Amino acid sequence: MANQIEIAKLHYEISQMRAQLFQHKKWGSEPELDNDAWRGQAKSTHDDIRRHMQLAYTNVQDETEQLMRAIEIETRRLQTTIASCQIVIDTKQQSLQTLKAAK
Known part of the structure; x- marks a missing residue:
């Protein structure tokens, strides 16, 4: 149960990070100067x-998702082992x- 709570928490944190990443990604793809200002080597x-x-x-997003899948698989494997x-x-x-009752 504690693992499921931790997994849910991590999913929430990843979701929050993705939202921040989207904002940063958007900022990084919108130049502050118009196209006429960007020329040559600087552009x-x-x-x-x-x-x-x-x-x-x-890459970070893909790696994080792969790690989360690996964690979920390992968690299920460990839960099966525990059971x-x-x-x-x-x-x-x-x-x-x-045996005690037979004595």
Whole structure:
């Protein structure tokens, strides 16, 4: 249950970060100067920086989503392992009680 709460919290935080990222991404793609002001090397350098920023934002988002999927898969695997261990424990306790009752 605590894992599910933590996962929900992380999903919320990622959603908040995506909203902030969208605002920053929008700001990064809108020049403050009009097209006539951007010429030559300065325009090329600025456009290169923007492309690199956009690529970095996209990569971070993709990597974060992959990590979240991996965490969810691992959480389910661990929950299955815990349930399996609990069944073994319950079975052994039942066997122990049966042996004690037989004495």
